[in-house]
Amino acid sequence: MITKSNKSEFETYLTDAANFKGNCNKLIIPENEDELLSIVKDAYQNNITLTISGARTGLNGGCVPNNGILISTEKLNKIISFNETEKTIIVQPGFMLSDLQNFVEEKNLFYPPDPTENNCTIGGTVANNSSGARSFKYGSTRNFIKSLKIILSNGEKIFLKRNQIISDQNSLIIKTQTNKLLDIKLPRYKQPNVKNTAGYFNKSGMDAIDLFIGSEGTLGIIYEIELQLIELPKNILSMIIFFENEQDIFSFVSEMKSLSLNSESIIDFREIEFIDDNALNLIKTDYPNIPTNSKGAIWIEQEYNKKDEDDLIFEIQELIEKHNGNEENIWFAFDNNEREKLIAFRHQIPLSVNEIISRRNLVKVGTDTAVPDNKLVDFYNFACQIIKKNEIEYVVYGHIGDSHLHFNMLPKNNAELLAAKKIYKLICEKSVELGGTISAEHGIGKLKAELLPIMYTLNEIKQMVEIKKIFDPKLILNRGNIFTEESLVNE
Numbered sequence: 001m002i003t004k005s006n007k008s009e010f011e012t013y014l015t016d017a018a019n020f021k022g023n024c025n026k027l028i029i030p031e032n033e034d035e036l037l038s039i040v041k042d043a044y045q046n047n048i049t050l051t052i053s054g055a056r057t058g059l060n061g062g063c064v065p066n067n068g069i070l071i072s073t074e075k076l077n078k079i080i081s082f083n084e085t086e087k088t089i090i091v092q093p094g095f096m097l098s099d100l101q102n103f104v105e106e107k108n109l110f111y112p113p114d115p116t117e118n119n120c121t122i123g124g125t126v127a128n129n130s131s132g133a134r135s136f137k138y139g140s141t142r143n144f145i146k147s148l149k150i151i152l153s154n155g156e157k158i159f160l161k162r163n164q165i166i167s168d169q170n171s172l173i174i175k176t177q178t179n180k181l182l183d184i185k186l187p188r189y190k191q192p193n194v195k196n197t198a199g200y201f202n203k204s205g206m207d208a209i210d211l212f213i214g215s216e217g218t219l220g221i222i223y224e225i226e227l228q229l230i231e232l233p234k235n236i237l238s239m240i241i242f243f244e245n246e247q248d249i250f251s252f253v254s255e256m257k258s259l260s261l262n263s264e265s266i267i268d269f270r271e272i273e274f275i276d277d278n279a280l281n282l283i284k285t286d287y288p289n290i291p292t293n294s295k296g297a298i299w300i301e302q303e304y305n306k307k308d309e310d311d312l313i314f315e316i317q318e319l320i321e322k323h324n325g326n327e328e329n330i331w332f333a334f335d336n337n338e339r340e341k342l343i344a345f346r347h348q349i350p351l352s353v354n355e356i357i358s359r360r361n362l363v364k365v366g367t368d369t370a371v372p373d374n375k376l377v378d379f380y381n382f383a384c385q386i387i388k389k390n391e392i393e394y395v396v397y398g399h400i401g402d403s404h405l406h407f408n409m410l411p412k413n414n415a416e417l418l419a420a421k422k423i424y425k426l427i428c429e430k431s432v433e434l435g436g437t438i439s440a441e442h443g444i445g446k447l448k449a450e451l452l453p454i455m456y457t458l459n460e461i462k463q464m465v466e467i468k469k470i471f472d473p474k475l476i477l478n479r480g481n482i483f484t485e486e487s488l489v490n491e
Contacts, residue, residue, distance in 0.1 A: 060445025093123025
């Protein structure tokens with residue numbers, strides 16, 4: 001176990017990728033389960049708050065402490081077991097996603113969840129129910145979690161295996177390893193029919209394991225994770241298509257999504273990503289071959305059988321022509337080396353955004369909203385217009401296949417930062433008004449906790465807090481995540 005009490009020794013642990021900053025009394029880095037358990041028991045006995053930190057790639061302040069003790073999972077980074085026949089792997093929470101991808105792909109297996117930042121930990125992706133580009137075909141992290149081992153704030157342990165504990169009406173009963181029964185009354189709210197990581201997962205007949213996935217470390221500390229793998233796709237077509245008109249982009253995407261959902265179509269994209277003209281201009285110095293006059297680009301990927309390659313390319317090219325895409329400057333990739341170049345191109349955008357924010361020493365103001373498909377164009381136009389009206393620099397990119405775009409405002413000073421935060425709230429309100437969410441994949445964390453009432457009534461938030469108190473009666477786990485202090489105190 002490594003303990004650091006001198007703040008100068010762990011300053012880098014007190015911020016995340018959004019440049020959100022915090023503070024704490026000490027950093028502890030456990031190296032095994034027993035050490036983690038002893039930290040938790042001591043904190044519970046002494047009423048000390050605990051914040052769990054992985055690779056600090058989050059964008060909502062969830063891994064950043066307000067006070068108390070910060071626990072880093074970086075040494076809990078091992079593979080516990082691997083079953084090639086069953087296509088499953090059990091890892092500790094600090095195991096890196098990039099290492100997982102490399103390990104399983106060497107075995108011709110595949111782990112589909114793909115957050116833009118793959119230098120994150122598996123524990124972090126479970127805590128936030130991360131998704132990313134490939135969620136259009138495969139869904140979020142939730143779909144690939146088979147079991148979890150969890151330490152509660154009082155040191156009790158629970159083991160949850162998918163399909164073993166299903167809610168009965170509005171109740172879940174979970175047994176700890178000491179046979180203590182926890183009776184959870186589920187909230188009575190309905191979640192929006194879009195990608196969503198705002199608040200606790202809830203639906204009729206839900207699996208107990210899903211309550212913890214996406215709970216942002218507020219219910220317990222996950223110390224073992226069993227993942228389901230699938231066979232590694234043999235052939236992947238990746239391409240970036242540029243457009244000179246935004247309306248053409250949206251019509252192209254609409255038809256592509258429709259075809260992908262048609263079982264009789266050869267089109268079956270696993271991801272459809274959007275990049276606006278501001279984002280293209282942001283990285284044009286690094287990529288001078290971006291076509292002039294581009295108003296945006298779409299990055300698509302599809303797994304396919306080799307025998308279908310010519311037919312697939314022909315049909316995509318016909319659709320590009322139909323929707324006025326730039327046929328002369330399509331960027332193709334058929335092998336991994338070329339695909340990595342396109343991936344690097346897409347990843348350069350958030351990297352450049354984060355570099356700008358860090359250089360300006362301001363917090364990034366970036367939305368994580370998702371709306372129903374038929375509301376996307378109206379929502380996009382609303383958000384762009386209100387940002388332009390306030391003359392704030394911005395870029396837009398994201399998972400347009402899921403109608404999930406990130407509007408990233410880049411304020412130059414504190415006055416613009418305040419304006420951006422007001423705009424952010426208006427965009428979130430509009431998303432909910434249209435049947436969407438304020439957070440589709442990043443979670444709520446500390447940055448968005450005060451916005452939770454946009455989506456849920458105070459009574460519904462109270463129901464969530466009641467669930468937290470069952471698992472964390474002293475409210476010491478990741479305090480500040482999801483719920484404001486006022487929500488916890490006044491509950």
